[in-house]
Every structure is written in C-alpha cells, then in structure tokens.
Amino acid sequence: MDxxxxxxxxxxxxxxxxxxxxxxxxxxxxxxxxxxxxxLITRYxxxxxxxxxxxPRETRSLLTLALMVALNRPDELRMHLRAVLNVGxxxxxxxxxxxxxxxxxxxxxxxxxxxxAEEVFAEMDAAGGKKHRK
Numbered sequence: 001m002d003x004x005x006x007x008x009x010x011x012x013x014x015x016x017x018x019x020x021x022x023x024x025x026x027x028x029x030x031x032x033x034x035x036x037x038x039x040l041i042t043r044y045x046x047x048x049x050x051x052x053x054x055x056p057r058e059t060r061s062l063l064t065l066a067l068m069v070a071l072n073r074p075d076e077l078r079m080h081l082r083a084v085l086n087v088g089x090x091x092x093x094x095x096x097x098x099x100x101x102x103x104x105x106x107x108x109x110x111x112x113x114x115x116x117a118e119e120v121f122a123e124m125d126a127a128g129g130k131k132h133r134k
Contacts, residue, residue: 003043006043006044006047006048007039007042007043007047008047009046009047009051010041010042010043010044010045010046010047010048010050010051011023011042011046011047012051013046013047013050013051013057014042014046014050016057016086016087017046017050017057017061017083017086017087018079018082018083018086019082019083019086022079022082022083026038057087058087058088058089058093061080061083061084061087061089062084062089062093062094062097064080064084065077065080065081065084065094065097065098065113066097066100066101066104066105068080069098069101069105069109069110069112069113070101070104070105070109072109072112074112074116077113077116078116078119078120081094081116081117081120081121082120082124085124091121094117098110098113098114098117101113
C-alpha cells in the first residue's frame, strides 16, 4: 500500500471512529505548523493501526480509553469517550473499563476518568437526547 492509499484508509477509519464533525474540525484547523502531524496520525495511527484486522474497533476503542487513563491524557480521553460510542461500545462497557483502571492505574486516575466521563455524557445527552445513551 502506498502512502496515499494508507492516508485514504486512515481517513476512513478516523471518520468512522471519531465522527465527521471531529475530523472536519481537525482538518479545518490544519496549518503549516500542524499539517505534517495531522498527516502522520491519519496515515499511521488510523491507516496502519486502527485499520488492522486483528482487533475489532470496539476493542481498540476500549484499550484506548484505558491507555488514556493510564497516561493521564484527559483531552484525548474526552475525545475517545465521545468516539467510543460511535463504534457500538456501551456506557456499561466504559464503566467496566474505568473500574478496571482503578486497579491497574490507581484509584485517583479512575476517579478523574469517571468524573470526566460523566461530564462528557452529560454534554452528549444535552446535545443529542437519547441518541448516545447506550
């Protein structure tokens, strides 16, 4: 696969997981400083890793949530909490992942993640009604 094909595959995966609105905002904010980075994550994070057949997107999404808790990356956690519902993960499954992180990442990390998830879910519920309540 050449880089152009990898980018196209990555953009397809990125849109499927994060949603068109998020990707459109990221693309709109592309500039001379961040353009290479946007291209890199589209080709490699999304076109190479997220597009691999070895794990379903639901599993990759749940792993990503746990990793964002472990690495204390609240901005990325917030983004992936929104995205994870796009691939069919339920709030019950998210809760289980966050409980799991309490043991392996620590209670303070999980506590912060639970609070952040509640904020994200409240925002989503206010904006979209029952659409995202799984």
